[in-house]
Amino acid sequence: MAAIPRQSQPGAFDASALRYVVGGLTLAALVELFVLRTFTRTAIHIPALEELAGPYTLLAGLGRYAYYLSVVLLIAALPLLALALWRRRTLTGVVAAVALTAFAAIAAAAGPGAIPEHVADAGTLAAVVTLAGVAAGHQNTRGALVLLLFGAAFALSAVHTTLQAAAQGGLGTIDAHDLLFASEIGGVAFALASPLLVPGACRRRTALAAGAVALVVFGSLLGAGGPTTRILLLWNEGLSGTLPSAIYALAAGALSFTLLHLLGTRRFMTLLGFLLVLAGGVGLHNTYQSGLVVVGLAVLALSGPSLSPALAEDKSP
Amino acid sequence: MYKRLPRVRRRWQLGLGAAAALLAAAGLQFFDANPATSQSLFLTAYSAGSDPGLDPADGVWKNAVPVQVPLTAQAGTYAAGGGSIPTVSAKALHYQGKLYVRVEWADTTKDESTTKVENFSDAVAVEFPAKSAASVPALCMGQADAGVNIWQWRADSQAGIKDPVDVYAGALVDMYPTKDTLFYTARAAGNPYANPDQGPVQTLVSQTFGTLTIANVQDVRGQGAWNNGNWAVVFTRSYAGADPSQAAFADGATTDMAFAVWNGSEGDRNGRKSVSAFVRLTISGTDLGAGGGDNTLAIALAVALLGGTVVIGAGLAISGYREKAAR
Secondary structure, eight states: OOOOOOOOSTTOOOHHHHHHHHHHHHHHHHHIIIIIIIIHHHHTTSTTGGGGHHHHHHHHHHHHHHHHHHHHHHHHHHHHHHHHHHTTOSHHHHHHHHHHHHHHHHHHHHTTTOSOHHHHHHHHHHHHHHHHHHHHHTSOHHHHHHHHHHHHHHHHHHHHHHHHHHHHTTSOOOOOTHHHHHHHHHHHHHHHHGGGGSTTGGGOHHHHHHHHHHHHHHHHHHHTOOHHHHHHIIIIISOOOOSOHHHHHHHHHHHHHHHHHHHHTTOHHHHHHHHHHHHHOSSOSBHHHHHHHHHHHHHHHHSSTTOOTTTOOOOOO | OTTHHHHHHHHHHHHHHHHHHHHHHHHHHHTTOOOOOBOSOEEEEEEOSSOOOSOTTOGGGGGSOOEEEEOEEOOOSSOOOOOOOOEEEEEEEEETTEEEEEEEEEOSSOOOOOOSTTOOOOEEEEEEEOTTOSSOOOTTTOBTTBOEEEEEEEHHHHHOOOOHHHHSTTOOOOOOSOOOGGGSHHHHTTOGGGOTTSOSEEEEEESSTTOOEEOSOOOOEEEEEEETTEEEEEEEEESSOSSTTSOOOOTTOEEEEEEEEEOGGGTOOTTOSEEOOOEEEEEEEEEOOOOOOOOHHHHHHHHHHHHHHHHHHHHHHHHHHHHHHHO
């Protein structure tokens, strides 16, 4: 994690708490993603799994605990991020703070069914698009393109889900399944374009090597038929895996390169924001995953080049 | 020394904050209190005014609202293939304590004969958590404490067992001296697909990968029809499950439901298929509306959502860019 800034003056916004909460949330969300959403869903295919019941139960329990810890930290991160964005005292900062607050209210109201499902879906979509727009506006032009591609992919998938929910609620039905294919293309384009977030990309040999390894590994998994990989793509990331395998392999390579490059250049807050967006995935799954996306985009909005000094780390134009 | 006090206090604060978060998470896990809510696709089964029956073309289905469920390739530890059917459209109704599920999907080939060993049948299945499931089961055949109940319809079972001479032109078959089951080896061995009385739907139960078996009671009925490159299949069963390993339904209840489709001409069989994630199925006490095809509100919502997202996203990005330039 980035060095914690010293507190400047009494009453000043304490960014260190936000850094710790976002760092902890990212760590917990990644454990939840890899253990609960990925391992336990694939481990059932292990022959004679019952003989490993002890370790399996322990690991599954750890995954569930990581999930609940993520939820707690997510709830803590929302007001902290809203406050940090509000304190920027700019139009986009205020709008983003309102979007975060609105999402928190929607997620709280959706649980007991206080609002119709399509209203909750549309509200979440609006929050994500708002934060993607704000985050894009505070990146350089190439970084903005990456975040807008993610926002577009999320929006296309979420519009499909919202229309389906609205139809079930009696608002009429239209055939919108083409939106899913458009979302698939947008999601893959976002991953392929992600190296644009990192300037001077090709000079990082480690990141390049990691990207190449991910490309080969993911390509091998998909190239061999890759049904498990594809269904995990649908479950975890909201992508149905209908495009040629090579495209997903390239996308995995590009994402790995971007993550390693962000790590290598010590752009930790951007890295955390990016990881949270990836952990949330494309489209509407549940308020937890939507929350990860919302928080990730808010962190990216705060960690861009034009930021409040609290979280600013990127000096690129 | 005095300068160190704020730093020490900050460490205490961070430590207390971390401890509070860890304890809160433990509390949520202990009480199984999940604050998150599903935002995935859902399907509502409204109360039908008349018995929908088994005909997928019955008029009552026209007013039922479908949900389009994306599919992907089957999960497996080896290359199982599948994935040739991208989406299914599902509807649900209930009538006098019976649940009806109608599944429709595009398939240009009608594959309903499996007499040749190289031919495979079109099929569709819906999966529900078993009545006894303690939690949402694993999609792939359930888990030890949460089994699944699967209803599978097969086109070849509906079409009936074909005589080899009908499939292989010019083939000669010796006359069977008896109709006794003993001489039909697959039927004698209990293979349900060799039983002409089985019907097109099998109900199966499973409690983890490798434990799939036919249920003791076969009480699910179903019928499919292929028209203009589309299959439509209706399943129906009474709310009450025959035993705890089967699904149970009730008015006002919500459960999970997943879909699987086999495309015979693509070589789909067994684990080689297209599958969905779970969607929620709510059995509503509300009567099915009159319908009528007025989609003005839906179209307006679609335009508002798509247009709104473009305006909001692009507008804020430009606004933020200007703020950055002004600094």
